[in-house]
Amino acid sequence: xxxxxxxxxxxxxxxxxxxxxxxxxxxxxxxxxxxxxxxxxxxxxxxxxxxxxxxxxxxxxxxxxxxxxxxxxxxxxxxxxxxxxxxxxxxxxxxxxxxxxxxxxxxxxxxxxxxxxxxxxxxxxxxxxxxxxxxxxxxxxxxxxxxxxxxxxxxxxxxxxxxxxxxxxxxxxxxxxxxxxxxxxxxxxxxxxxxxxxxxxxxxxxxxxxxxxxxxxxxxxxxxxxxxxxxxxxxxxxxxxxxxxxxxxxxxxxxxxxxxxxxxxxxxxxxxxxxxxxxxxxxxxxxxxxxxxxxxxxxxxxxxxxxxxxxxxxxxxxxxxxxxxxxxxxxxxxxxxxxxxxxxxxxxxxxxxxxx
Amino acid sequence: xxxxxxxxxxxxxxxxxxxxxxxxxxxxxxxxxxxxxxxxxxxxxxxxxxxxxxxxxxxxxxxxxxxxxxxxxxxxxxxxxxxxxxxxxxxxxxxxxxxxxxxxxxxxxxxxxxxxxxxxxxxxxxxxxxxxxxxxxxxxxxxxxxxxxxxxxxxxxxxxxxxxxxxxxxxxxxxxxxxxxxxxxxxxxxxxxxxxxxxxxxxxxxxxxxxxxxxxxxxxxxxxxxxxxxxxxxxxxxxxxxxxxxxxxxxxxxxxxxxxxxxxxxxxxxxxxxxxxxxxxxxxxxxxxxxxxxxxxxxxxxxxxxxxxxxxxxxxxxxxxxxxxxxxxxxxxxxxxxxxxxxxxxxxxxxxxxxxxxxxxxxxxxxxx
Numbered sequence: 001x002x003x004x005x006x007x008x009x010x011x012x013x014x015x016x017x018x019x020x021x022x023x024x025x026x027x028x029x030x031x032x033x034x035x036x037x038x039x040x041x042x043x044x045x046x047x048x049x050x051x052x053x054x055x056x057x058x059x060x061x062x063x064x065x066x067x068x069x070x071x072x073x074x075x076x077x078x079x080x081x082x083x084x085x086x087x088x089x090x091x092x093x094x095x096x097x098x099x100x101x102x103x104x105x106x107x108x109x110x111x112x113x114x115x116x117x118x119x120x121x122x123x124x125x126x127x128x129x130x131x132x133x134x135x136x137x138x139x140x141x142x143x144x145x146x147x148x149x150x151x152x153x154x155x156x157x158x159x160x161x162x163x164x165x166x167x168x169x170x171x172x173x174x175x176x177x178x179x180x181x182x183x184x185x186x187x188x189x190x191x192x193x194x195x196x197x198x199x200x201x202x203x204x205x206x207x208x209x210x211x212x213x214x215x216x217x218x219x220x221x222x223x224x225x226x227x228x229x230x231x232x233x234x235x236x237x238x239x240x241x242x243x244x245x246x247x248x249x250x251x252x253x254x255x256x257x258x259x260x261x262x263x264x265x266x267x268x269x270x271x272x273x274x275x276x277x278x279x280x281x282x283x284x285x286x287x288x289x290x291x292x293x294x295x296x297x298x299x300x301x302x303x304x305x306x307x308x309x310x311x312x313x314x315x316x317x318x319x320x321x322x323x324x325x326x327x328x329x330x331x332x333x334x335x336x337x338x339x340x341x342x343x344x345x346x347x348x349x350x351x352x353x354x355x356x
Numbered sequence: 357x358x359x360x361x362x363x364x365x366x367x368x369x370x371x372x373x374x375x376x377x378x379x380x381x382x383x384x385x386x387x388x389x390x391x392x393x394x395x396x397x398x399x400x401x402x403x404x405x406x407x408x409x410x411x412x413x414x415x416x417x418x419x420x421x422x423x424x425x426x427x428x429x430x431x432x433x434x435x436x437x438x439x440x441x442x443x444x445x446x447x448x449x450x451x452x453x454x455x456x457x458x459x460x461x462x463x464x465x466x467x468x469x470x471x472x473x474x475x476x477x478x479x480x481x482x483x484x485x486x487x488x489x490x491x492x493x494x495x496x497x498x499x500x501x502x503x504x505x506x507x508x509x510x511x512x513x514x515x516x517x518x519x520x521x522x523x524x525x526x527x528x529x530x531x532x533x534x535x536x537x538x539x540x541x542x543x544x545x546x547x548x549x550x551x552x553x554x555x556x557x558x559x560x561x562x563x564x565x566x567x568x569x570x571x572x573x574x575x576x577x578x579x580x581x582x583x584x585x586x587x588x589x590x591x592x593x594x595x596x597x598x599x600x601x602x603x604x605x606x607x608x609x610x611x612x613x614x615x616x617x618x619x620x621x622x623x624x625x626x627x628x629x630x631x632x633x634x635x636x637x638x639x640x641x642x643x644x645x646x647x648x649x650x651x652x653x654x655x656x657x658x659x660x661x662x663x664x665x666x667x668x669x670x671x672x673x674x675x676x677x678x679x680x681x682x683x684x685x686x687x688x689x690x691x692x693x694x695x696x697x698x699x700x701x702x703x704x705x706x707x708x709x710x711x712x713x714x715x716x717x718x719x720x721x722x723x724x725x
Contacts, residue, residue, distance in 0.1 A: 036679075066672055068679040070634045073624035077418050078669060084414065085673065095533065096629065159522065160533055189518075355522070 029053065029263055030087035031065035032078055034094035039192055041217025041236040043067065045253035046093045046116075052256030053263055061263065071096025076103055083108040089266050091259065092116065095160075101125060112271055114262060117162065119341060123273050128258055131279030132162070133169035133340070134308045135251035135287055136213075137315035138301050139233045140173025142248050142290075143211045144181045145297045146231055151351075153204030154185045155197055155214040155221050159355045161343045163215050169315050170213060171349045173304075184209055185352035194220040201225060222246060231292060238288040249301065250288035257283040277337060281309045316340070321348040357709065361702040371700050376646055376653070379692035380660075386688050396675050404674050405667035405685075415666055417552025421624060422662035425450070425633075427561035427655055428616035429640035431568045432609030434649040438572075439585040439605045445491060445506030446613040447637025448513035449484040453614020454621040455517060456483020458628050461543035462525050462536045472542050476618055484614015485607045487513065492606035496599045502606070510637065518630045525628065536628040545623035557619035562655065564612055569651035581605070613637060634665075642690045645697075661686065 031050050035043035047065070054063045064085070069078045075097045082090045083104055089112045092101045098118035105113045105125045113125045121127050143152045154170065156163050167185060174181035184207055186200040197216050201224035204212060212225045212232040219242035225232035226246040234240070234250025258278065265271040278284040287305060290298045307313035318329030323346040329335060346354050371378075384406070388398035409415040429446045436443040457480030460472055490509060494500035518534075527537040545555040572578035584591035584601045591598060621632055643661050647653030668682025 064673055064676070066669060066679070070631060071629065072631055072634065073421070073620065074634055074665075076624070077421075077666070080414070081669060081673065099538075099626070158534065 026060060026062045027263075027267065028062050028064060028085070028087040028089075029259075029266075030082040030085075030090045031063065032069050032075070032082065032090065032092045032094075032097060033065060033067040034071060034096065035068060035192065037065070037067050039217060040219060041192060042253075043093070045236050046091075046255055049253075049255030049259045053259040056256075056260045057263065057267075060267070069097075073100075076100040079104040079113075080107070083111045087111060089114065089263065089271070095162075112266060112273075119275075121273055121275055126262075126273045126276065128262075128276040128278070128284075130253060130255075130284045131277060132251055132253075132285060133165050134279045134315055135285055136166045136169040137173035137308070138287065138304050139213055139249065139251070140170040140175075140181075141177050141304055142293065142297055142301050143170070143213070143233075144174040144177035145300065146248065146293060147178075147181070147211045149208060149210050150178055150180060151182045151184060151209045152211040152213060153201070153207070153209035154183050155200045155204070155212070155216055156185050156187050157191050157216050158189060159187065159344075161341055164346070164354065165340055165343045166215050167350060168343065168347045171347060172315065172320060175349055177300075182349060182351045185350065187355060188216050190216065192217045194218045197221050198224050202228075205230060219243075234288060240288060240291065245292060247288070247291060248293055249290050252286045252288050254284060254286050279308070280305060281311070322346070323348055323350055323354075358707040360705045360707050361698070362705045364701060364703055367700050371696075372648075375696040375700055376648060376657070376693060379646075379689065379696045382692045382696075383685065383689045386692075387685055390681075390684065391675075391677070394677060396677060401671055401675055401677070405671045405681075406663065408670055409663055409666045413551050415670075417549075417554045418666050419659060419662040420554040420558045422665050423655075423658040424555075424557040424561040425616040425620050425636045426640050426643045426661055427658035428557075428564055428619070429609075429613045429637055430643035430647060430654040430658055431561075431565045431651045432612030433640055433644040434647070434651060434654060435568065435572075435581060436605045436609045437585075437644060438649050439581045439601050440588070441495070441602055441605045442503045443488065443491065443506050443606055443609050444503050444641070445488070445509050445637070446609065446640055447633060447635065448506070448510035449487045449610040449613035450617035450620075450633055450637045451510075451513040451517050452487035452617070453480040453484030453611075454617035454628065454632055455520060456480055456486075456614065457618030458525075458536065458539075458621060461539040461622075462628065465537055465540065468540060468542060470542065472540070473545070473622070476543060476622060477615060480614045480618025481611040482614070484617060485611040487614070488606045488610025489603075492603050495606075496602045502602075517628065517632070521628050521630055527627075534630050538627045539622065543622060544626055545619060555619075555623035557616070557623045560615060560619060561658070564615075565651040565655050572651065577604075613640075639686065642686060642693075646689065646693050661689075664689070 033043045033046060037043055037047040050063050050065060066078050069075055071094060079090060079092060079100055091114045093116045095117045098115055098120050101113050101115045102120050102122060102125060105122050109124055115125060115127050117129045118127050154167055156167060171183050184204055186204055188196045188200050190196055197218050198220040201212055201221040205228050210230045212221055212230060214221045214235050217236055219239045222232050222234060222239045222242040226243040231248050232243060232246050234247050236253050238250050238252050240247045290301050314334045316335050318333035319331045320329045322328045328347065384402060388402055391398040391401040409419060433443060433446060457476040459479055460476045491502045491506040494505050495502045521536055522534040525536045527535055529537060545557055547553055547555050548559060580596045583594060584596050584598050588598050621628060625632055639661055643654055643657045647657035664682055664685045671677055671681060672679050
């Protein structure tokens, strides 16, 4: 009993001491992550962006973050906590944080918010996204050149517009080189699950694809492709280490450029709520070095990349037919951004039925 | 040398009451050691984990919001566990309650009436109860293990929710993202105070806990639950039916989990989406045991677990430790609660080799007979 009381007293004493005071002269730029900051994919790319931001501004700013925040009621609390703790600018880096960001922003009109990949904004809420589909179009072209069989495998996560748009861009790019090119899709229904992604990769290879691409976050598909001796594309980060002889290129998310730009604007007092959808030309998206391919294919990829950068080429340029054979874009027509952001149909050439 | 647990002839009432507190203290100490090993100052870590959230009106509200579903589910589970029905599937009943309650604001979204909210809550309870009826039916009629059937139904519910928000209920205004339309204002649980966002869900939790406490303490039903839980045979002699008790306890806890689900969706999320719970149905199991299966204890335990969520976030931000800290604390807590309880009922006996052989010999002979 005596020991128990002692223990109680000790812990009470421990709890009693209050020691939390920190200097508040640095500007706080805060981040909310949906996953772990070492997930090897989406969240890690954001965290690398955060580190780039910190390195750029050094002592002038602090960049606290909360990781593995579930999309739901917890998100609202996490974001509000950030706003209360004196953050000047809060980046909420997952689609599912959209409504929570808007709600908290209403309560804290003086705090600025930036929500990744969403479509709702407010005077103090900007949105930002990356035109990943530009990179996928280039990948499609490379796939069509490199594939012997004319069939690629696509490991997809969830049937949301972002992912469907990526599949369509890949197919359209491939068909610009080989009109008969086909893509087989497997829905992993996860962003991050090495086991499932590897199984999907094996299943696709067994179905006869000889090029693999993915819209999931681990390097497992790259490793399977390496084992089975076919080529593949990396996602979100440069995955060359997982497949030195395998990776053709990768879409690399380089959010740092955007984070630095917006923080600069905040410090200058020129920050405005905008709906930014940047692409290759803005540096928010870069292609990993083109490797493991003949020079002519590499040259084609570089040319396409240059054309997209300069605005000469929009990856979705008509004529494009939907999967059911009806017309989507007329000759030379380009889609509105809103149509792309709500894309819920396949274009012709996808060997899959879109889950509805 | 071997360690054995030997049943105590008489469990100490004093320690039975004290055990959750001892477990709490041990958790805090173990947590402090963990922070120290991580190279963080344990004092300030424990301070921002356990004390800081209590000093701010805003975070008190957040604790109440977080505690509401834990308490609602926990008191329902306490009836199950007291009557020896091991419902592990409250998470699934929570989800099905949320879906059933959302029928009104999603399918009949053009119907505006003050009746919307009451109907949602009733549907939510029915949904949760019906979902709990599956393991109840299987156990009552086929003697199926309810631990397995209720647990596996959780995954079914999660996939059903996933399907329904991607498929038939997907919002036409949501850019094809997997969410339902946002609930209309009359379908949202009102907030009870101006100072923060605590909503009626917390009131439901407290009312449910008090009613069930009353039932356990002062009614025949409460006596029946206790008797059947402690000895089914004795209960049968008293004229109680354990089959009926399976139905009663499972339906009641399912209904409360369903109410928690629809309250959470209505009050906090305002729509359905693929993930609506960070595992409330499972955390509530810890809450039920930490509260010693007593509804009033469960209120306290629910608030404490809610504090670990809110505090875990605070400490993640101030000390940049991993978000897994919350889970570790909850795990430590459950571990210490269960071990303290074990030590109340049993004492540890060290068995030395000489005697071990004799015991083993006895065992062999026993087996041969």
